Amino acid sequence: MSQQQMRLSCFACKAKKQRCDRVFPSCSRCLRTDTECDFPRSRRSQVARPMKVQELQSKLVKLEDEIASLKTNNQVSDKNVSSDPQQTDHSPKIISEHGPATVLHSHSASTVVASPILTNHGLTSDVVLELTKAYFDSLAYAAPMIHEDRYLASLSQPPAHQPPLCLQYVVMALGAYASSCSPEFVESLYQNAKAHATSEDPDGDEHDLVTLSHTQCWSLIANFEALHMMFTQALTSLCRGIRIAQALGLHQLGEESEGAILASAQERIILEEQRRTWWFLFLSDRLVCGTTGLPLCINQEDVTALLPTSEKAFADGHSEFASPLKPLHSFTTLGSSILTVRVFIANLFHRVLNHTSCISPGIHIKRDQHEFWDRHCRLDNELSLCIIKLPENARIGNPIYNRDAVIVNTELQAAIISLHRGAIWNLRFSERNSCGEEIKRQQAHHSQERVMNSAQEIAHILRIAGAYSTTFMNPILIFSVYLAALAFIEDFLDTQKEQSQDTALMFLSALVTIGVRNVVARSLAKQVAKDMSHVGIELPPDIALQSDLPSLFSAEVGVAAANVSFRCFI
Template identity: 30%
Template sequence: MSCVSCREQKLKCDRSQPRCSRCARRDAKCTYPTTRRRQVGPRRTIPELETRLANIESIVKSSRDDRLGRALNNDDVIASFPDKDIHDVVDNTDSPLDCEAKTGPSTLRSVRMSPFGQVPYGGLLDDLYASSDLSPNLRPPMYLRYVIAALAASIVENYRNLALTLYHQARLCVEEEELKDFRPQPVTLAQAQFWCLISNFEAQQTFFSRASTSLSRCLRIAQMLRLHQLDAVDGQLPPGVSETKNWPELEEARRTWWVIFCSDRFVSGSTGWPALINDDDISTFLPASEEAFESGVAESTGLLGDVLQQGCKKYSSFAGRVLVAHLFYQSAKHVSGHLSDEHSADIRNGSFWTRHTMIDNDLATLIMRLPEDLRLPGNLQCQNALFTNIMIHTAIICLNRAAIRETRRLALPSSLFNRGQARLLSAAEEIFNIFREITDMDAAFSNPLLVYCAYMASSVYLDASVAEDRRQAGFNLTYLLHIMIALSKTNVIARSLAIQIAEDMKNIGLDSSAIETVTVTIPEY
């Protein structure tokens, strides 16, 4: 038996008596055990050890998930560590950053903590954006996933407080991607989609100047990719889409372009700013139906100009939205000051009235030929159907208000005034009736343009010469006012327009209590 000292140090002992040579050299006490030490307890088997390890891992994972859940629900977990790397702040085993790291070189290792809060984790992000079941090569870039999750969070009550956090993280990710290398980086379709979606989110949050610049950036990227010429006669696919081998991928590029087109037209039409897209430069087919896109079966469509000129009877619901955006912008451009005085007195051959008649006829035709899935009241639960119909009637209001203005200014025949009055009242009534049927106001009015449409309908009822039934006009105005008031808690534009409507109602003697209602509901007024 080895001496106690050698055994404790796990050194070889020569077992010399009375002291081993090692202890003798060190002049240390050397003692030998009187009996051999027996092993206590049975030897544990490998399966038993694996079972215990699995149980411990389960306990640790459960504890960690509870800790992360408490952190995400804690409003105090905001950028407490603005100067630290995100990986130094939290355990990110289940975070989306790890998913990116496992699929290839990650550009997110230096992404900083969002100043609006902690980055959501795997399960939470999957609730807002389901891409975890896709293979790594099919997953969109992380910045695109974040902005989609931000848009989803903005309309889901449980996650609404995370919307701005996700938005800021999306912008941090795309900046990191763009600045990761000093070499020029080619633009991609994902970048165009990102800036379009981020612009939409910013508009919902009433960051209008920021939304406009994001949209401008998105549009320039799309033009660099030649998305506006996907179906040009020369047959050359634009850079970045040249690897496209099947119809669904090409259709995705087309749809990206038309979403950008609609955004440009609605922004320009509602603000009066010049449009950034010239119709004559577009040679991309209108989007196909949802069924064709989802199934991957090619479907032929036409160009925007051809559909308008030929009065095509069949087109997709997406194409219907494109047509509405186009005609809404044409109506707004028509009523702008620099066009309204073009030979307005010549009601037969003047360019003003010729253009007015053409746009009015196009709008009437569009209503009659809407695809079945855009018709009301059968599709009241469809946000696209609601938006499309309301925007058509808003365009009619814009168009005919200009006609009535010119009729009054130039003392033109009363028949023009009567026709414009009938069209105005009919369009305002349609908007009012659609609003009365909407069950989820928050979801519907997440698009700020609908607030603008509600105000346009209100302007019709405020005009005593147009809305002659003052009692009905007062009822409709009060209803629209209460919609604005309900939205004013989270919508700055709705708050401003509610105050304006209340003041106009009081000035024309329709409802003297309107101002008091606004004052009570909107204290800062």
């Protein structure tokens, strides 16, 4: 082969990107460097690999999408500059509301990136972390819908990937409340939370700005307002949270697909957080509407969401069978989830309060007595069955203190008190009760025994928990303590037992102690003291009561008295 016939450079020159004189069998450079010279026999095509072309195309499409997303987010930020929104993930899907954090079991979360807006309000990273941890340590058990590890991990992300500011503010407001911070500071955090939540409400074509975090925010705002006896505002905030949840389809998180079963721990946690948010709204709706006499916001027939899994499965992201929604008066399988137990009890409590809502002293009851007593017996049996079917982690064990068990058992005993006090007053004021006087006395005696047994049980729970416990800051539990106190006051009126007087004074002292930090307890302590004075119980001189507080049962705070107005002291 001649040099004229060889038109391609040798491999050695080509690798070094040097000029080759193409002399066969060895070029001059290879001869000079004593390198083996080898020439290609044909020209190789330089077409790119098909896979590489596809990769470049996909990268280009992804880059174009990111640029378009950045433009959209910048436009939204400019439009809402007055309200300072920090939520840049505006997808209507409820997949990852707390940013891309995937860290589990990292309670330390030592590095918190505070948003510039928080910093401008004097909330440094240390303050944000301290108040957030205070909330999860003291109050999150009452609203077990936010995964603590995911939330804390998300705070170490850039501000654009953190939870919305409205949720951060209300979490810190509740944490500051639990930490006994100054009322002005707590109020400032609450006002900021509500202002940001209101500014981020859907408006026109901006419905995709609302996420799961906004649902959680409104439910916590309602919780805060109830703690501060702003019940009318709490009802409004709760309804907002419920409607947002329904718009996101949380009430329809039904049967699990094969993909959900095989999902990662992080994906299972997100799905369970959505379910828990819905069921917390459900039980709040039952308790709030039951104690105020207002109609329910959630129709049970429209709910297809699966019930929550256990607290351990939620914390660890483990796969666990989630029960479908069954009739809520069926207690065959309560499971081990405390939240599921609370959902059942809240629904039962609402039915009891609705059953007794028409009973008031001095007003003769004109209702079908057969229907009343049939319903009374059904509810009484369901309450007894519920106590029997409680899982072990929901039972009171002395001296072991379990605040979940405190909530569950206190609400159950309060429901029994409400049911049987209603039965007693129905016997006194019913115009259509045709049974004989002896039967009336027996039924009244039985109901009075049930009332006193439940009141004694609440007294036992209160002694275990202690009045200083943040557990009894829950308005429903404070209401339960008030019902138990009324039971002992009424028993003292009938029997003049010194034990009933002492226990009633113990309840009053507990309400006064809780009332140091809780306005609802202060108002009810004032009412209990007034009732004690009516029956001749002398108040201790060290009991200090505020006289300028409105009554919890007045129209000033937006609470109907229907379910407790059958007291004999008005």
